[in-house]
Amino acid sequence: MWRSLCVCSAILMSVVTAHAIHASTFVDKLPNSTRSATLIESLNDSVRYQNTENQNQLFPPASTLKLVTALAAKLELKESFRFKTRLTQHNNDFVIHFSGDPTLTNKDLKQLLSSIPKHQKIHNIWLDNTAFSGYDRAVGWPWDILGVCYSAPASAITLDNNCVQASIYTQKNGSTRVYVPEHQPIYVSTLAKSVSKTEQESTLCKLELTSSQENHYQLQGCLSQRKKPLPLKFAVQNPALYTQRITSGLINQLQLSISGEVKVGTPSTQGRTLAVHQSVSLDELLEAMLKKSDNLIADNLTKTLGAHFYHQPGSFDNGIEAIKQILFSRAGIDIEQTPLADGSGLSRNNRFSAQNMANVLRYIWQNDKQLGLIKLMPYSGQSGTLKYRKSMRKAPIKGQIIAKSGSLYGSHNMAGFGLDKDGRPTTLFIQFVTDYYPIKQSNKKKTVAPIIQFEKMFYQEVVKFSQAIPKT
Template identity: 65%
Template sequence: MQLTHILSFICLLFYSAFSWAYAPLNALPEGNRASLLVENLDSKTLLSTQNNDQYFPPASTLKVVTALAAKLELSPDFSFETRLEQSGKNWVIRFSGDPTLSTNDLKKMLSSARDKGLNKINGDIWLDNSTFTGYNRAIGWPWDILGVCYSAPSTAITLDGNCVHASIYTQKEGKTRVYVPEHFPIYASTQVKSVTKSEQESSQCGLELISSPDNHYQLNGCLVERKKPLPLKFAVQDPELYTQRMVHSVLRQLGIKLQGKIRIGSPSHGNTKLLASHHSEPLNVLLEDMLKRSDNLIADNLAKTLGRTFFHQPGSFNNGTAAIKQIIFAHTGINLEALPLVDGSGLSRNNRFSSKAMADILHYIWRNDDKLNLIALLPVAGESGTLKYRQSMRKEPVVGTIIGKSGSLYGSYNMAGYGLDASGKPNSVFVQFVTDYFPPKRKAGEKPTVAPITKFETLFYNDVVKFSQAASQKHLGQ
């Protein structure tokens, strides 16, 4: 019993620190807003009640909510299906918004049809995009990152992750060249200057990307001289045009002759015959990829799919986020109606969430994880996914003792998840929302220092671990 009293006193000290003036927050620069919530899963003993009803941009922690809605609404064996059908003299590829569909998958489908003796298309090939409708990018997505792959458009006709890999090389006399593998049907050019580091710092000249709707990418600005090429990932701006060109290329490779054209849409209704189909990995695999790698395209295409299945109409950002709210309320009783949500990934700056609502979601997942099996899909501090190399999670006692989902957006640094007990099981739930975080920029010549957010997180996560371990020891002492 003496151990129990001591640990209770420790928890009381934690509670006092969090409730009045939590010291680690002093590591953050002026102007920030923060909401912290830490509580025991069994007893709901609170360590923090700071700003828990205020709204914050959730960033990628929103993927936990999307994952829960998908688990509640879709069957465990759900997968995205892409179908190759024959309709009269036309062929139709019916896309489902599969975020993992590759050109090689399409090639296998068309090859299967050819192997059945169908090596000539007397009509057109139609690329059916009717499963989704509305915007390909959610309201509030930052305009300046639309050219890079983590903001690839969310589309029914999705191929190769709507992402193209390229690279840029520095050359002599201040020149650069950009390389795109020849099988990608895009065009990239460079006017970037190759400069020394001192020239770059004095001119304040950085690397800029301008993308156009016809999948043309223009690189401008400056790049510091380097021996190896700089890898680039371009978000495909027009996935339909990209897919048209890739299908043309695959038809040539397979020797399938096309009499007509490759069109977007679907031919007039008539009898169809299934020629081949492709299924993505099942839901659990998709969710693990989405949560561990923080894949925005999977999250947004799943959100639109939820809108389609829940409302029985083409999916969109609008009905997808509405479906997420209704699905979660119907199954859990958690009311998210007042929270502004505009996508499933958290990429939009217009999303808002509270730490209390996020904690409620995490509590529900924990109570029902024997059916949901979601916690095991989350990254582990210092060991997997987006948390593997996070500076504040790579050392003892934090490494391996926290499971959670990170989320970062301009000025926001978030985390939501579970602290583990001594046996490695979730014992506490925690939410960290930090926004309006704008530390002073390091001046030229100054030595690198530990970022304020890293200092804060290191202290905070240490406290989360101490609380979780203390609570589990208290339980054992009883």
């Protein structure tokens, strides 16, 4: 046995020597200001094929942090876990107990309310938001993206992904107009000008969005002339107010008789359960979170972990602390001193090291039979956020990597596994790139972006090494 292990290690080291490319080869493709950390490591015996010397240096993880959140969720929550939204009756008051279900829809809410008999006299309908506490947005979320759906607030009262849709049209007289579907209780106005593309570029006039807690949105700046409308997706700024208005509309649709109001809170009297809506399974939630990089699922799961672990309303603070405690106690991964602010990676205050991410990936692989997380991740050039990634769309990289991407302003990250020819993980790899600010090319000539050149070379090495490792 010992002899066979030695032989395999010797063969592996010869493979490493034959194929190794120094990290500087990749880094040379990036602007001088860029910081990066890379690692390619054999899963079976931890031999490092390629690594930079800064494995413990902290980088913004962006959405690769969702791997950490997913692991904590699998370790702490049972396979039977589902977000549950309950309707209870308290004399003539009715309460909808929200749990932060990121998949709850208008249709689901209507189904719950339809459990109230039409002849029932209703005083008030309450929207219970006590499942979570604290801020709906984490410290470090960029202020300038709070109006778009990928930064929708992580709230206990969550409906329709806390996201609404609209569209903006350019008009011949130089103005714009906005269309909002009638069923969406929001108000959108536009002061944006319709201009030619040349005028927009020369004046540096961009389309800008401002929003308010009343779910009012205003567009201003410039939009280049277009034949078709530009689709818009707005993050609901006040989910409780939005859900109040949706609930009032549903009450009218269902012809329910209410003498009071739709209120946020919960009465003090004891009630009985009339109906329960359950979300999809934990695995389905995690698959959507990892493949679509869904921030709302990640952050509402983070708060739910805080609630579950500490037996109190969930928040970003106790959710992050719960993740750290769960990983240490259940997986032996110590990230106590790692600065984290959310579970999605959206906050610019998050930091993570390549070494800690490697520890997370190795644990996921070692316990794949119990966890089943690897199958939920995107495949290079084939699924999820990696399907159309320019550096992964062609052979030999397409279909040969399973990984989670992550990007923020100036950061381009990837963490995952390289596969052998039979599609089994044989390596783990990390790519943390930050402070990436390439010089804009003024000429019209098409050039390949430095980050794409970097990634293609790095991923080719991941694939090459992963498929060269001898089978044991």
